[in-house]
Structure formats: structure tokens, C-alpha cells
Amino acid sequence: PADPTRVGYTFAGWDVGFTNVTSNLTVTATYTINSYTVNFVDWDASVLSTQSVDHGGDATAPANPTRTGYTFAGWDVPFTNVTNNLTVTATYTINSYTVNFLDWDGAVLSTQSVDHGDDATAPTDPTRVGYAFAGWDVAFTNITANLTVTATYTINSYTVTFQDWDGATLDVQLVDHGSSATAPADPTRTGHTFSGWDVSFTNITSDLTVIAQYTINSYLLTYTAGLNGSISGPASQLVEHGSDGAQVTAAPDQGYVFVEWSDGSPTNPRTDLDVQGAISVAASFELEFAPSTTSITAINPSATQTVGQSYSVSVQVEGDNPSGLVSISDGEEQCSLTLDLGGLGSCDLVSTSAGAKSIVASYAGDSNNAASASTPISYDIARIGTSIGSLDASTGTGVIRVGDSVTFTWALTAESEFGAIEGDVSVGNGTDQCSAGWSVGSCTTTVTVEGSNDFGFAYAGNAWYAPSQNSLTVEVLGAIVDPTIDASVAIRVQDSLVMLEDVGDWVSFEIVVQNTGPNPVAGATLLVALPEQFSSAPGDTLWDCHVVGDESQACGSGTDFIDELVDLAVGEGRRYVLTGMIPAMHPRGLVRVDAVLDLDLAGERFDTAIYQRCTASNMQADEFDGDLRPHLCVYRAGFEDIVN
Numbered sequence: 001p002a003d004p005t006r007v008g009y010t011f012a013g014w015d016v017g018f019t020n021v022t023s024n025l026t027v028t029a030t031y032t033i034n035s036y037t038v039n040f041v042d043w044d045a046s047v048l049s050t051q052s053v054d055h056g057g058d059a060t061a062p063a064n065p066t067r068t069g070y071t072f073a074g075w076d077v078p079f080t081n082v083t084n085n086l087t088v089t090a091t092y093t094i095n096s097y098t099v100n101f102l103d104w105d106g107a108v109l110s111t112q113s114v115d116h117g118d119d120a121t122a123p124t125d126p127t128r129v130g131y132a133f134a135g136w137d138v139a140f141t142n143i144t145a146n147l148t149v150t151a152t153y154t155i156n157s158y159t160v161t162f163q164d165w166d167g168a169t170l171d172v173q174l175v176d177h178g179s180s181a182t183a184p185a186d187p188t189r190t191g192h193t194f195s196g197w198d199v200s201f202t203n204i205t206s207d208l209t210v211i212a213q214y215t216i217n218s219y220l221l222t223y224t225a226g227l228n229g230s231i232s233g234p235a236s237q238l239v240e241h242g243s244d245g246a247q248v249t250a251a252p253d254q255g256y257v258f259v260e261w262s263d264g265s266p267t268n269p270r271t272d273l274d275v276q277g278a279i280s281v282a283a284s285f286e287l288e289f290a291p292s293t294t295s296i297t298a299i300n301p302s303a304t305q306t307v308g309q310s311y312s313v314s315v316q317v318e319g320d321n322p323s324g325l326v327s328i329s330d331g332e333e334q335c336s337l338t339l340d341l342g343g344l345g346s347c348d349l350v351s352t353s354a355g356a357k358s359i360v361a362s363y364a365g366d367s368n369n370a371a372s373a374s375t376p377i378s379y380d381i382a383r384i385g386t387s388i389g390s391l392d393a394s395t396g397t398g399v400i401r402v403g404d405s406v407t408f409t410w411a412l413t414a415e416s417e418f419g420a421i422e423g424d425v426s427v428g429n430g431t432d433q434c435s436a437g438w439s440v441g442s443c444t445t446t447v448t449v450e451g452s453n454d455f456g457f458a459y460a461g462n463a464w465y466a467p468s469q470n471s472l473t474v475e476v477l478g479a480i481v482d483p484t485i486d487a488s489v490a491i492r493v494q495d496s497l498v499m500l501e502d503v504g505d506w507v508s509f510e511i512v513v514q515n516t517g518p519n520p521v522a523g524a525t526l527l528v529a530l531p532e533q534f535s536s537a538p539g540d541t542l543w544d545c546h547v548v549g550d551e552s553q554a555c556g557s558g559t560d561f562i563d564e565l566v567d568l569a570v571g572e573g574r575r576y577v578l579t580g581m582i583p584a585m586h587p588r589g590l591v592r593v594d595a596v597l598d599l600d601l602a603g604e605r606f607d608t609a610i611y612q613r614c615t616a617s618n619m620q621a622d623e624f625d626g627d628l629r630p631h632l633c634v635y636r637a638g639f640e641d642i643v644n
Contacts, residue, residue, distance in 0.1 A: 004029045011029060014027045015027065035052045037053075039051075039088065041087060043092055048062045048065055059082060067092050069117055070095060071092060096113045097114050098112070099113075099140055099149060101122065103126050103150075109126055114140075120140035120141075126151045129177075131154065160172070160174075160210065162184050162210045163211050164187050165211070170187055178204065180203065183201070190276075191242055192241065194214055195213045196213050197212060219238070219241065222279065222281070223248045223270075224283070225282065225285075226285060227285065228253045231249070231251070242275065243275055244274065248269065249269040249270075250283030250285075262283075289370045291370050292372040294316075294374045296375075297344075299312070299359065306382050307463075307464045313361070314345070316344050319368070319370075325364050326345060326364070328347055328349055330349060333350060357378070358376040386466055388411070388457045391470060393408050401477045408442060408457070409441055410427075419463075421464075421465050422462045423459060423460050433445060451476060452476075453476055455471060456471045511576040512573060512574070514573030515569065515570055516571070518570060524568070526565075542558060543562055544558075545574050547573070548575050
């Protein structure tokens, strides 16, 4: 039969021959399957892969292709169950990118999504204070990736002009926005001092003009006078630059004339006009007359004088036959004289206060001679000498004792008189003192120190009279208390009156001191005066002492008169025995022994004197026989006797 067909196949013939058929025969058609070409191509038709695929079979996709700026999206047709030749094309989706437009400070101006290869669209030009927009930092056409585009700027520059006071340009500077200009060197202006600029030139934000500022100068005008003249008018002036000073006049002293100012100007009076700087000038003067010389030639007395006493001052003036008056002064007092034909003269000056004086002679000048003065001469004025005499101290009783009120008297005399003698005379021994006006002549004080006292008399002096001193020695005895005796102390003298026998005989005396109470005696002094006729042999004891009632207890001995401290308890006593030898060449007769006990009871002092009033003319030796008790006498002021 006719060749059969089969979809997707091509008839290939019959499976067996069918000629010379000899039996039943089945002949089956045979086929070959069709094969198709499948081409995989990219977006630009470039072949990615070519495959032969049997009918009804599937093609195998190659690896996903890539395309710059795009993302592979797949194939345009399916390639399964292929039934004919096939072209499979890769498909893509285009990439989109984010483009950010930022300002200088990072602020976002615009955000855009731009396809690959396309251009972004710039936002409106941004602004920035003090800057001009200069564009964008990168191109934003043919975008192929995410992109940040930042605005760029150029800083503004301003013109800063520095001008002087008169508008003259000192400097011109171009300064960036926010920066500071630099000041030029300080300008100068005649008669003025630069004080700064009128405005600040830091943080410049616009064109600026800066103008120099000044303060006007002031100048000190000083006018002084040399010797022999003075200045009339304001001698010191403060004047602004370009202004005029005030008028001053150089006034010469008498006998002198103005010469010129130290800057050579002869103008007088003088006014400085349009002052341009400080001025200091001195006026000079010269004598209108011939010069003179005054000197002190002598002072008599030459070295010193006393207040109130005159002294002569001699002067000489040399010149053109000088005449007229010269005055002489010690600074307080003065005298004057008229020159004689030789320019000589003297006068007597009396200084009224003491101290060093500066003596100056001043010549007044005359029609031919200028005035002049001497060199000062130092001269000493002493105070008037004084003396204190006729010193005395008295109680009115003839005796001065501790506790007495004593009147001291004196007489103050001066060598001469000038002014009043003033001030006190003071009297004292360092413990007791008094004072009174010098003319009173006396003062009174209570004396408290027993013994020999040196009382000083002192006058302090004043402005005219010199001080003086003197002294008086005053014997002050112990104080006397009421004669009531708190302790009865008896003294008996045995053999107190003895008839002298032969030369070389030994004679003994006995003195007993005993306290019969009621109080003890402490610190009493026993004094026994020995007869001049008696003496002890060399090395022998003149006297010895034993306690009354206990003769074995000795209480002292000595080779000279008795001068012993005696402490006696109530009832206690002491017995003193004096043994002496009658010396050669001594007449026969009576001798006398005196004993004195000096007591201090209860802190107060009084004297108890014991003595025997016996003489050869009125008593006989045998009248005493050792039993005689002498008188006990207590002496008070006036020395009256009180018999105990």
C-alpha cells in the first residue's frame, strides 16, 4: 500500500519482504522517529545552546545567562514535548537603583529609583548660608548601581577694607565667610594715639569697612624758675594736641632780671600756641645789680652761750661799697645792724630756747649791690645751770625712826635768770619718796627703811633751766612701840663696881640675863661695854657664858666685848662672866661696866638699856656687895627715862 504516515515519525519501510509470498504474511510498517533542533539564544540572539531533541522529548535549559543591569527572568517559550524545531530565547527584567541626593550636612534632598542605564533627575539646587552651590559631587547619568549624590559648595569671600581716620585705605583683604580679618599694623596720626578699630572683624559674613580710632594726645607743659625768681600763672598745664597753653610769667626776685627760658625763648610773659608736644622749660635770671657776699666773721663767745644771755655776731659784706641793713637770725630770734663804710658790723643776739642753733646773716642789698646771705653756722645754746643745796631731813624731835613722817627741805638756785623756773624737786631713797614744786622747798614722806639711807634730791629742769641733783645721808633708827613690855627681862650685874687693886690682878664681873615671861624673847642683842682698863692676856678668854640653872651647859665665849644674839624662852637665863687683868700704869680707883640688851618683841622694836651710874666720888665699893640691882630704863622718843 501507499506509505503510511505517523505523527512525529518518518515511514521507514516494511518489516518483511512481501515478494514471493509463500504463506500468509503480515507485513508491518516501520518508522524512524523525527529529531528537532532546539536553539537556546540570549537577549542579543547569541546562541547559548543547540540541542537535537526527539519528537515529544524535552530540551534541557542551559545555565541561566547573565546580562549587565538585568536580572534573568526565564525563557520565552517552553521546551518540553518538542514537536518541531524550536528557538528558546532568554528573558530578563531590568535592574532599578536608588539614587539619594544629599546636602553638605547629610540632609536628604531627594530619593529616586532609576533603571539600569537611565539617568537620575537632579532636585532644585540647594542653598547654604555663606556658600554658593557648585554642583553635585558625582554624575548621575547611566545609573548602574545605587548612588549617593552630594551637593558641593564654594565658600563665599568678602572684601574687608581697613581705612584710616581720613578715609585712606590701610589694607584690603578677601576673607572667607565666618573667618576673621587680620588687622594691619597700628596706624599713626600726629597728635593722637591709636585706640583701636570701630567695629569687630571676626566671623566675617559680608563685605566690611573697618575704620581706625584715635584719642587726642594731651601734653604736660611745665614752667619752673631758676634761682632768684618765681613763676606767676599755672606752672603745670595739661593741654590737648593743637590747643593753646595758658600764659605764665617769669617773675625775678628783687635785684634780678629775667634773661630767657631754657629753650632759648626770650618771650615773657609766655603763651605756647598750637601745642604739638610736652614742654618743660625753666626761666633764668641774673643780677640787676652787682653781686654781694655776706659772711659771719665771728661769734662771741665762740662756742656756746646760755639761754637768755646775749652773744655778739660780727658780719662782713663784700661788694660794690655795700651799705644798708643786715639781719641776723637763729631761727627764732633776730637782731639787725647797719653796715659801716667797710661793709662790717655786729649786733647782739639773745636766744630764748636751748639747743643747736643755725645762725644766718642776711644782707638786704642796696642800689649798687644785690642781696645775699651767709652760710649757716651752728651754735649751741645751753640751759641755765641749777644747783640743789641746804639739804635737811627733820621730824621735829631730833631723832628719825622707822615709821616717822620726815620733812625734807632744800633750796634750788640758778646761775642766772630767764623765764620762770618750773617743775618739781623729787626726793627718794628708792623705797620712800616725795616731791613738791621747786619753790615750795620741802616735801614730807614716811620713812620705812632702818639704817643709813641716802636720799637723792633731783630737779628735772625745763626748757630754760638745766637739771641738777644732790643727796643727803639720813640715819633711821628702829621704830619705838608703846613701852609696855610683853616679856620681863631682868639683868643683874654683880660686882659692877670694883675697886682696882694692884697691877696684874685679875678682876671678874658677872652679868645675868633672864626672861621671867610671860612671852619668849627672840633675836635680842646683848651689848656689854668693857672697862678700858681691862684686857685679857694673849690667847686667854675674856668672857664665857653658861645657862642659868645648868652651869654645865655653855652658851658661848669670846676674847672681845660681848655682842651676842640672845633667844630666851620663858624662865630661861644666861650668865656671862667677864675676867680681865688690871693693866700696868693704871691709877687706883673705881671702874664701870655698862650692859645693854636690845630687844625685838612681837615684831616691834624697842631698846632696853641697863647700866650702873656709879662713880668713885659718890659710892663705896662695899655698898654693893653683889646685891645691888641697877635701874632698868626704856628709852622712847625724846629719851625720857621710864623706870620699870
